[in-house]
Amino acid sequence: MNMTSRERFLTALNGKEPDMIPIFDYIYSRPLYKEVLGYIPEGYEAEAVMRCSAKIGYDCGVVPFGGQSGFQLGESLRYKDEWGTTYEKSENTWPTDGPIDFPIKSLEDLRNYEWPDPDEDWRLDGIRTAVRIATENRMSVLGSVRGPFSAAWMLTGFSEFLIMFYENREVVDTVLTKVTDFFVRGAQRMAEAGVDAIQFADDYGSNTAPFFSPAQFREIILPHTGRLVKEINKTGVPAMMHSDGHIMPLLDDLVETGIFSCHPMERSAGMDIREIKSLYGDRLALVGNVNNKTTLVSGNEEDILNEVVDCISAAAPGGGYILASDHSLHDDIPNKNVFALYNAGRKHGKYPLKLPE
Numbered sequence: 001m002n003m004t005s006r007e008r009f010l011t012a013l014n015g016k017e018p019d020m021i022p023i024f025d026y027i028y029s030r031p032l033y034k035e036v037l038g039y040i041p042e043g044y045e046a047e048a049v050m051r052c053s054a055k056i057g058y059d060c061g062v063v064p065f066g067g068q069s070g071f072q073l074g075e076s077l078r079y080k081d082e083w084g085t086t087y088e089k090s091e092n093t094w095p096t097d098g099p100i101d102f103p104i105k106s107l108e109d110l111r112n113y114e115w116p117d118p119d120e121d122w123r124l125d126g127i128r129t130a131v132r133i134a135t136e137n138r139m140s141v142l143g144s145v146r147g148p149f150s151a152a153w154m155l156t157g158f159s160e161f162l163i164m165f166y167e168n169r170e171v172v173d174t175v176l177t178k179v180t181d182f183f184v185r186g187a188q189r190m191a192e193a194g195v196d197a198i199q200f201a202d203d204y205g206s207n208t209a210p211f212f213s214p215a216q217f218r219e220i221i222l223p224h225t226g227r228l229v230k231e232i233n234k235t236g237v238p239a240m241m242h243s244d245g246h247i248m249p250l251l252d253d254l255v256e257t258g259i260f261s262c263h264p265m266e267r268s269a270g271m272d273i274r275e276i277k278s279l280y281g282d283r284l285a286l287v288g289n290v291n292n293k294t295t296l297v298s299g300n301e302e303d304i305l306n307e308v309v310d311c312i313s314a315a316a317p318g319g320g321y322i323l324a325s326d327h328s329l330h331d332d333i334p335n336k337n338v339f340a341l342y343n344a345g346r347k348h349g350k351y352p353l354k355l356p357e
Helices: 005-013 030-037 046-056 107-111 121-137 148-156 158-167 169-193 214-234 248-256 273-280 301-315 335-348
Strands: 060-064 078-080 086-088 098-101 140-146 197-201 239-242 261-263 285-287
Touching (some): 046 335, 060 121, 148 214, 214 239, 273 301
Antiparallel strands (some): 078 086
Protein backbone atom coordinates (compact mmCIF):
# COMPACT_ATOMS: atom_id res chain seq x y z
CA MET A 1 0.00 0.00 0.00
CA ASN A 2 1.36 3.39 -0.99
CA MET A 3 1.11 5.96 1.79
CA THR A 4 1.15 9.73 1.63
CA SER A 5 4.19 11.40 3.14
CA ARG A 6 2.11 12.44 6.13
CA GLU A 7 0.81 8.90 6.71
CA ARG A 8 4.34 7.50 6.34
CA PHE A 9 5.87 9.94 8.84
CA LEU A 10 3.18 9.44 11.49
CA THR A 11 3.19 5.65 11.10
CA ALA A 12 6.93 5.50 11.76
CA LEU A 13 6.66 8.01 14.59
CA ASN A 14 4.17 5.70 16.25
CA GLY A 15 6.64 2.81 16.09
CA LYS A 16 5.11 0.93 13.18
CA GLU A 17 6.19 -0.06 9.68
CA PRO A 18 5.03 2.31 6.93
CA ASP A 19 5.34 1.52 3.22
CA MET A 20 8.86 2.95 3.32
CA ILE A 21 11.13 4.73 5.79
CA PRO A 22 10.27 8.45 6.02
CA ILE A 23 13.03 10.98 5.36
CA PHE A 24 13.41 14.60 6.47
CA ASP A 25 16.02 17.04 7.74
CA TYR A 26 16.63 20.48 9.11
CA ILE A 27 17.71 22.48 6.05
CA TYR A 28 20.39 24.99 7.07
CA SER A 29 22.28 24.87 3.76
CA ARG A 30 22.33 27.94 1.52
CA PRO A 31 23.76 26.02 -1.46
CA LEU A 32 20.92 23.51 -1.14
CA TYR A 33 18.24 26.21 -1.14
CA LYS A 34 19.94 27.83 -4.13
CA GLU A 35 19.95 24.63 -6.19
CA VAL A 36 16.50 23.38 -5.22
CA LEU A 37 14.56 26.67 -5.11
CA GLY A 38 16.73 28.98 -7.18
CA TYR A 39 17.27 31.45 -4.34
CA ILE A 40 18.64 31.70 -0.80
CA PRO A 41 16.11 32.79 1.84
CA GLU A 42 17.14 35.50 4.28
CA GLY A 43 16.72 33.08 7.16
CA TYR A 44 14.94 29.92 8.23
CA GLU A 45 11.62 30.88 6.62
CA ALA A 46 8.58 28.61 6.55
CA GLU A 47 7.82 29.07 2.86
CA ALA A 48 11.37 28.19 1.81
CA VAL A 49 11.70 25.30 4.27
CA MET A 50 8.49 23.63 3.18
CA ARG A 51 8.96 24.22 -0.56
CA CYS A 52 12.54 22.94 -0.44
CA SER A 53 11.54 19.90 1.63
CA ALA A 54 8.72 19.06 -0.75
CA LYS A 55 10.87 19.42 -3.88
CA ILE A 56 13.57 17.14 -2.49
CA GLY A 57 10.89 14.59 -1.63
CA TYR A 58 11.02 14.76 2.16
CA ASP A 59 8.04 13.50 4.12
CA CYS A 60 8.14 16.33 6.64
CA GLY A 61 9.23 19.94 7.07
CA VAL A 62 10.25 21.57 10.35
CA VAL A 63 9.04 25.06 11.32
CA PRO A 64 9.47 26.77 14.71
CA PHE A 65 6.93 28.59 16.83
CA GLY A 66 7.42 32.31 16.31
CA GLY A 67 9.52 33.89 19.03
CA GLN A 68 12.40 31.46 19.24
CA SER A 69 15.31 33.84 19.32
CA GLY A 70 18.41 33.95 17.17
CA PHE A 71 17.46 35.61 13.90
CA GLN A 72 16.63 39.15 12.89
CA LEU A 73 16.49 40.79 9.46
CA GLY A 74 18.49 43.94 8.86
CA GLU A 75 22.03 45.14 8.39
CA SER A 76 22.90 45.64 12.05
CA LEU A 77 25.58 43.17 13.15
CA ARG A 78 24.37 43.23 16.73
CA TYR A 79 20.80 43.33 17.97
CA LYS A 80 18.66 42.59 21.01
CA ASP A 81 15.65 40.32 20.52
CA GLU A 82 12.29 40.41 22.30
CA TRP A 83 13.69 38.25 25.12
CA GLY A 84 16.40 40.82 25.81
CA THR A 85 19.24 38.56 24.61
CA THR A 86 21.89 40.27 22.48
CA TYR A 87 23.06 38.51 19.30
CA GLU A 88 25.87 39.01 16.84
CA LYS A 89 25.45 38.06 13.20
CA SER A 90 28.01 35.71 11.69
CA GLU A 91 28.45 33.99 8.34
CA ASN A 92 29.33 30.79 10.18
CA THR A 93 26.08 30.48 12.11
CA TRP A 94 23.47 31.13 9.39
CA PRO A 95 20.50 30.95 9.63
CA THR A 96 20.70 31.71 13.35
CA ASP A 97 22.96 34.12 15.19
CA GLY A 98 25.10 33.64 18.28
CA PRO A 99 24.11 35.07 21.68
CA ILE A 100 26.74 37.32 23.26
CA ASP A 101 24.95 38.99 26.18
CA PHE A 102 22.04 38.02 28.40
CA PRO A 103 19.31 39.90 30.29
CA ILE A 104 19.07 37.91 33.55
CA LYS A 105 22.23 37.97 35.62
CA SER A 106 20.78 38.38 39.09
CA LEU A 107 17.64 37.97 41.16
CA GLU A 108 16.97 41.69 40.71
CA ASP A 109 17.13 41.30 36.91
CA LEU A 110 14.63 38.47 37.17
CA ARG A 111 12.21 40.50 39.27
CA ASN A 112 12.27 43.34 36.73
CA TYR A 113 12.05 41.10 33.69
CA GLU A 114 9.05 41.35 31.32
CA TRP A 115 8.17 37.99 29.77
CA PRO A 116 7.12 37.78 26.10
CA ASP A 117 3.50 36.92 25.32
CA PRO A 118 3.07 33.54 23.57
CA ASP A 119 -0.46 34.46 22.44
CA GLU A 120 0.53 37.21 20.01
CA ASP A 121 -1.07 36.32 16.69
CA TRP A 122 2.03 36.78 14.52
CA ARG A 123 3.75 33.85 16.20
CA LEU A 124 1.68 31.45 14.08
CA ASP A 125 2.42 33.10 10.71
CA GLY A 126 5.10 30.56 9.76
CA ILE A 127 3.08 27.63 11.08
CA ARG A 128 0.03 28.61 9.02
CA THR A 129 2.21 28.85 5.92
CA ALA A 130 3.76 25.46 6.66
CA VAL A 131 0.40 23.74 7.19
CA ARG A 132 -0.92 25.16 3.92
CA ILE A 133 2.07 23.95 1.89
CA ALA A 134 2.09 20.59 3.66
CA THR A 135 -1.57 20.09 2.82
CA GLU A 136 -0.84 20.82 -0.83
CA ASN A 137 1.92 18.20 -0.83
CA ARG A 138 0.29 15.66 1.53
CA MET A 139 3.30 15.85 3.84
CA SER A 140 3.77 16.45 7.57
CA VAL A 141 4.58 19.59 9.52
CA LEU A 142 6.80 19.22 12.55
CA GLY A 143 6.39 22.25 14.79
CA SER A 144 9.36 23.16 16.96
CA VAL A 145 9.68 24.77 20.38
CA ARG A 146 12.72 25.37 22.54
CA GLY A 147 13.18 23.07 25.51
CA PRO A 148 13.38 24.35 29.10
CA PHE A 149 17.14 24.09 29.63
CA SER A 150 18.15 25.73 26.35
CA ALA A 151 15.52 28.45 26.63
CA ALA A 152 16.60 29.21 30.20
CA TRP A 153 20.35 29.45 29.67
CA MET A 154 19.81 31.71 26.67
CA LEU A 155 18.49 34.26 29.16
CA THR A 156 21.39 33.95 31.60
CA GLY A 157 24.39 32.61 29.70
CA PHE A 158 25.34 28.94 29.57
CA SER A 159 28.11 28.66 32.17
CA GLU A 160 26.38 31.26 34.35
CA PHE A 161 23.23 29.14 34.42
CA LEU A 162 25.13 26.05 35.50
CA ILE A 163 26.82 28.03 38.29
CA MET A 164 23.37 29.21 39.40
CA PHE A 165 22.49 25.56 40.07
CA TYR A 166 24.62 26.02 43.21
CA GLU A 167 24.47 29.75 43.91
CA ASN A 168 21.01 30.97 42.88
CA ARG A 169 18.40 28.25 42.62
CA GLU A 170 15.55 30.77 42.82
CA VAL A 171 16.63 32.23 39.47
CA VAL A 172 17.11 28.76 37.98
CA ASP A 173 13.74 27.41 39.06
CA THR A 174 11.80 30.55 38.15
CA VAL A 175 13.35 30.93 34.70
CA LEU A 176 12.82 27.24 33.91
CA THR A 177 9.18 27.51 34.96
CA LYS A 178 8.54 30.65 32.92
CA VAL A 179 10.15 29.51 29.69
CA THR A 180 8.34 26.17 29.97
CA ASP A 181 5.06 28.06 30.38
CA PHE A 182 5.81 30.00 27.20
CA PHE A 183 6.59 26.99 25.06
CA VAL A 184 3.74 24.88 26.48
CA ARG A 185 1.41 27.59 25.25
CA GLY A 186 3.28 27.71 21.95
CA ALA A 187 2.84 23.97 21.53
CA GLN A 188 -0.87 24.23 22.28
CA ARG A 189 -1.30 26.94 19.67
CA MET A 190 0.66 25.02 17.03
CA ALA A 191 -1.42 21.90 17.65
CA GLU A 192 -4.58 23.96 17.20
CA ALA A 193 -3.14 25.34 13.95
CA GLY A 194 -2.67 21.84 12.51
CA VAL A 195 0.89 20.60 12.99
CA ASP A 196 1.32 16.83 13.04
CA ALA A 197 3.95 16.59 15.78
CA ILE A 198 5.90 18.94 18.04
CA GLN A 199 9.61 18.65 18.70
CA PHE A 200 11.28 20.37 21.61
CA ALA A 201 14.94 21.23 21.06
CA ASP A 202 16.99 20.97 24.23
CA ASP A 203 20.67 20.05 24.05
CA TYR A 204 21.71 18.11 27.17
CA GLY A 205 25.25 17.01 26.37
CA SER A 206 28.66 17.61 24.85
CA ASN A 207 30.36 15.16 22.52
CA THR A 208 31.53 13.08 25.48
CA ALA A 209 29.02 13.40 28.32
CA PRO A 210 25.88 15.14 29.59
CA PHE A 211 26.26 18.68 30.94
CA PHE A 212 25.07 17.51 34.37
CA SER A 213 24.85 14.35 36.41
CA PRO A 214 21.72 12.21 36.11
CA ALA A 215 20.86 13.21 39.70
CA GLN A 216 21.12 16.92 38.90
CA PHE A 217 19.11 16.41 35.74
CA ARG A 218 16.32 14.64 37.62
CA GLU A 219 16.18 17.28 40.31
CA ILE A 220 16.50 20.50 38.32
CA ILE A 221 15.69 20.01 34.62
CA LEU A 222 13.55 16.89 34.23
CA PRO A 223 10.43 18.18 36.02
CA HIS A 224 10.17 20.98 33.46
CA THR A 225 10.97 18.75 30.50
CA GLY A 226 8.40 16.26 31.75
CA ARG A 227 5.74 18.96 32.06
CA LEU A 228 6.43 20.19 28.53
CA VAL A 229 6.20 16.65 27.11
CA LYS A 230 3.02 15.91 29.04
CA GLU A 231 1.33 19.09 27.83
CA ILE A 232 2.38 18.51 24.22
CA ASN A 233 1.00 14.97 24.28
CA LYS A 234 -2.24 16.24 25.81
CA THR A 235 -2.85 18.30 22.66
CA GLY A 236 -3.25 15.07 20.70
CA VAL A 237 -0.04 15.41 18.70
CA PRO A 238 3.11 13.47 19.68
CA ALA A 239 6.05 15.07 21.49
CA MET A 240 9.42 14.49 19.81
CA MET A 241 12.79 15.25 21.39
CA HIS A 242 15.86 16.82 19.84
CA SER A 243 19.02 16.75 21.91
CA ASP A 244 22.57 16.96 20.66
CA GLY A 245 25.49 15.32 22.39
CA HIS A 246 26.11 12.17 24.38
CA ILE A 247 22.95 11.78 26.46
CA MET A 248 22.84 8.01 27.05
CA PRO A 249 23.00 8.41 30.88
CA LEU A 250 19.82 10.55 30.70
CA LEU A 251 17.76 8.49 28.27
CA ASP A 252 16.03 6.28 30.85
CA ASP A 253 14.55 9.36 32.50
CA LEU A 254 13.72 11.07 29.21
CA VAL A 255 11.88 8.03 27.88
CA GLU A 256 9.79 7.97 31.05
CA THR A 257 8.47 11.47 30.27
CA GLY A 258 6.52 10.05 27.32
CA ILE A 259 8.55 11.29 24.37
CA PHE A 260 7.70 9.56 21.11
CA SER A 261 11.13 9.84 19.51
CA CYS A 262 14.83 10.54 19.93
CA HIS A 263 16.60 12.84 17.45
CA PRO A 264 19.32 13.19 16.17
CA MET A 265 21.49 10.51 17.88
CA GLU A 266 24.85 12.09 17.04
CA ARG A 267 27.39 9.53 15.86
CA SER A 268 30.32 11.78 16.69
CA ALA A 269 29.02 11.99 20.26
CA GLY A 270 29.00 8.22 20.66
CA MET A 271 25.25 7.71 20.34
CA ASP A 272 25.02 4.06 19.32
CA ILE A 273 21.85 3.54 17.31
CA ARG A 274 21.91 -0.23 17.84
CA GLU A 275 22.11 0.13 21.59
CA ILE A 276 19.31 2.70 21.61
CA LYS A 277 17.13 0.44 19.45
CA SER A 278 17.82 -2.51 21.74
CA LEU A 279 17.01 -0.57 24.90
CA TYR A 280 14.12 1.62 23.77
CA GLY A 281 12.97 0.48 20.33
CA ASP A 282 9.63 -0.71 21.69
CA ARG A 283 8.96 2.76 23.17
CA LEU A 284 10.73 5.24 20.90
CA ALA A 285 10.90 6.07 17.24
CA LEU A 286 14.52 6.73 16.32
CA VAL A 287 15.39 9.64 14.04
CA GLY A 288 18.72 10.41 12.37
CA ASN A 289 22.27 9.10 13.00
CA VAL A 290 23.83 9.76 9.54
CA ASN A 291 27.01 11.67 10.36
CA ASN A 292 26.81 15.30 9.18
CA LYS A 293 30.36 16.14 10.30
CA THR A 294 32.34 13.55 8.36
CA THR A 295 30.33 11.22 6.12
CA LEU A 296 28.03 13.83 4.61
CA VAL A 297 30.76 16.46 4.36
CA SER A 298 33.64 14.51 2.85
CA GLY A 299 32.27 11.05 2.06
CA ASN A 300 31.46 9.77 -1.41
CA GLU A 301 28.22 8.17 -2.59
CA GLU A 302 29.34 4.72 -1.44
CA ASP A 303 30.26 6.00 2.03
CA ILE A 304 26.84 7.57 2.38
CA LEU A 305 25.07 4.47 1.09
CA ASN A 306 26.93 2.30 3.59
CA GLU A 307 26.03 4.53 6.52
CA VAL A 308 22.39 4.78 5.48
CA VAL A 309 22.19 1.00 5.19
CA ASP A 310 23.84 0.71 8.60
CA CYS A 311 21.20 2.98 10.13
CA ILE A 312 18.36 1.15 8.44
CA SER A 313 19.62 -2.29 9.44
CA ALA A 314 20.06 -1.14 13.04
CA ALA A 315 16.87 0.83 13.61
CA ALA A 316 14.26 0.11 10.95
CA PRO A 317 13.31 -3.56 11.47
CA GLY A 318 9.85 -3.65 12.99
CA GLY A 319 9.27 0.01 12.19
CA GLY A 320 9.86 3.17 14.18
CA TYR A 321 12.76 4.66 12.21
CA ILE A 322 12.95 8.00 10.36
CA LEU A 323 16.03 8.65 8.23
CA ALA A 324 17.89 11.94 8.69
CA SER A 325 21.32 13.36 9.36
CA ASP A 326 22.55 13.36 12.94
CA HIS A 327 21.78 17.07 13.24
CA SER A 328 21.07 19.12 10.11
CA LEU A 329 22.10 19.90 6.54
CA HIS A 330 24.62 22.76 6.59
CA ASP A 331 26.67 24.75 4.08
CA ASP A 332 29.68 22.40 4.21
CA ILE A 333 27.69 19.42 2.94
CA PRO A 334 27.82 19.14 -0.87
CA ASN A 335 24.37 19.07 -2.43
CA LYS A 336 25.19 15.81 -4.19
CA ASN A 337 25.65 14.18 -0.79
CA VAL A 338 22.26 15.44 0.39
CA PHE A 339 20.69 13.80 -2.66
CA ALA A 340 22.80 10.65 -2.16
CA LEU A 341 21.39 10.31 1.36
CA TYR A 342 17.85 10.71 0.09
CA ASN A 343 18.31 8.30 -2.83
CA ALA A 344 19.91 5.64 -0.62
CA GLY A 345 17.02 5.91 1.81
CA ARG A 346 14.42 5.53 -0.90
CA LYS A 347 16.25 2.65 -2.56
CA HIS A 348 16.80 0.59 0.57
CA GLY A 349 14.01 1.86 2.82
CA LYS A 350 11.05 0.01 1.37
CA TYR A 351 9.20 -2.47 3.58
CA PRO A 352 9.63 -5.40 3.75
CA LEU A 353 13.29 -4.50 4.09
CA LYS A 354 15.75 -6.16 1.70
CA LEU A 355 19.17 -4.82 2.58
CA PRO A 356 22.42 -5.58 0.75
CA GLU A 357 24.69 -8.11 2.39
